[in-house]
Amino acid sequence: MFQKIAVIGAGTMGNGIAHVFAQYGFTVSLIDVNADQLSRALATIRKNMERQVAKGSLTEADMQAAHSRIITFTSIPEGVADVQLVVEAATENIDLKLKIFRELDAAAPASAILATNTSSISITRIASVTGRPEKVIGMHFMNPVPVMKLVEIINGYATAPEVTTAISELSKQLQKVPCIVNDYPGFIANRILMPMINEAIYSLYEGVAGVEEIDTVMKLGMAHPMGPLQLADFIGLDVCLSILRVLQEGFGNPKYAPCPLLVNMVTAKKLGVKSGEGFYQYTPGSKELVVSPGFRK
Structure with missing residues (x-):
């Protein structure tokens, strides 16, 4: 189902999420309005992958292949044009997230799932500014993303069961352990x-x-x-x-x-x-x- 993923935000969480998706074979559009931040993110991802190579958990060839699967964009419409999933990992600010999700809803394919890495903001509130609330879900990774096994999956009020199942199975493909929770303040973590x-x-x-x-x-x-x-x-x-x-x-x-x-x-x-x-x-x-x-x- 998923082949191409977009990650919004190239900070600590965003670059970690992009790292993991690329490592497990997905093509990743890493999107940030700041081009310098994107350059720093790619450097961080390479450094962290090199650490994995040194430890023997990743081969040099796999590292090079994973790094090549990450494409950077400074524009949301361009970066999400042909993706099956978007994971938003911008700053934990409700107004910013609502702005991003309005833009994502307009730009991403109608079939795409829109996920947020928020650690506390209501999934239902975020979904309410889109025309696809059934396809909006929380996908809360833990920091540092390449190391931590948990993904807290949060159902909004309208999240469709098949979306929850798809994101749960995707988390397992990333060698993560999904835990499904409901949308109340702070979730569980x-x-x-x-x-x-x-x-x-x-x-x-x-x-x-x-x-x-x-x-x-x-x-x-x-x-x-x-x-x-x-x-x-x-x-x-x-x-x-x-x-x-x-x-x-x-x-x-x-x-x-x-x-x-x-x-x-x-x-x-x-x-x-x-x-x-x-x-x-x-x-x-x-x-x-x-x-x-x-x-x-």
């Missing part, structure tokens, strides 16, 4: 994860424990591979804040209210890995975790 992260930030804010202590308790006591504060930095504190606000608004429950410390950090542009500082400081090329100055004892 972030409905559970974000309150935990928010509680960790509250624990720091209230002086219950320090950054390293909070993360160590969760890593050693709960067998989490990464502590919640380090994970928040990895996700992006701005993204965490956005998702918490979606949960708070969607449920109308004060338990989802973001911690004031998180709000202040985002306002100060301390966003985590992407800005070089969050709860920890990040130095290019270094894997050492150094607590940010404001949180040191």
